[in-house]
Amino acid sequence: MKSFKSLAVNVISSAILLSAVAAPAFAATAAKPAAPTKPATPVVQVQKPQAKGVVITSKVIQQKTAEYEANISLPVISGLTDKAFEAKLNADILKLAQDELKASQIGGKQDAIDAKKYGYPVHPHAIDISxxxxxxxxxxxxxxxxxxxxxxxxxxxxVTFYNIANLDKAKNLQLSDLFQPGYDYRYVLNNLIKQQIQTNPEIKDMYNFETIAENQPFSFENGNLVIHFTQYEIAPYAAGMPSFTIPSRSFVNLLKPDVKALLQ
Structure with missing residues (x-):
């Protein structure tokens, strides 16, 4: 059982964060949100995409046959301080794409064979990566x-989200890496997401959300924290890939100092 002191710290920190959210913003693919209020200027000023010694170029792969079609554009990262991390990152992204392409090729060819054998129309497989x-x-x-x-x-x-700390020893940050110790960030974020769902009558009966994971996909957009979900994860296919925007004012003071420095 947690000590009274530990429990108090979590309750107080959660109350601070929850009270900071006056009008949470909501965004969800294929689900029309309620009329948004004008957002306040974010505390964290995330830079627009630009090169600060880091360059992202494209590797393009295009193939088309009667059995499958592939349109692939992959990011190739250069200029990271940690060259070993950079090499592995690029290799991992390429391998994931190659694995998907191979699966599409094999599946498309097999389905074409089956279609000819059983006399039904061929439906070419497709893969599109951007x-x-x-x-x-x-x-x-x-x-x-x-x-x-x-x-x-x-x-x-x-969708796979990457948040790379460009340091001497680079790291792909997970959601659990962002916050200072002692804060029950999952409890807080869960409540903020549930609040956004329950206050939107167009989606509240459609979503089935319980909790985020420690490695829940996220991004920073216009200084705000955006929590992302995959298709079918918390809602039916028609809802697309839901995302929830957490205003910067509700979390910036709870970030680890080194994470906050990355966002300046």
């Missing part, structure tokens, strides 16, 4: 979106 840069600087932030279609009623989309 990326978006959120910011480049001390925090190298970008996302890679992968869309795959395997012949069913619809395709599936997945």
């Amino acid at each position: 990326y978006k840069v959120q910011s480049v600087g001390k925090l190298v932030a970008f996302s890679v979106q992968t869309y795959t279609y395997t012949g069913g009623a619809h395709g599936m989309t997945d």
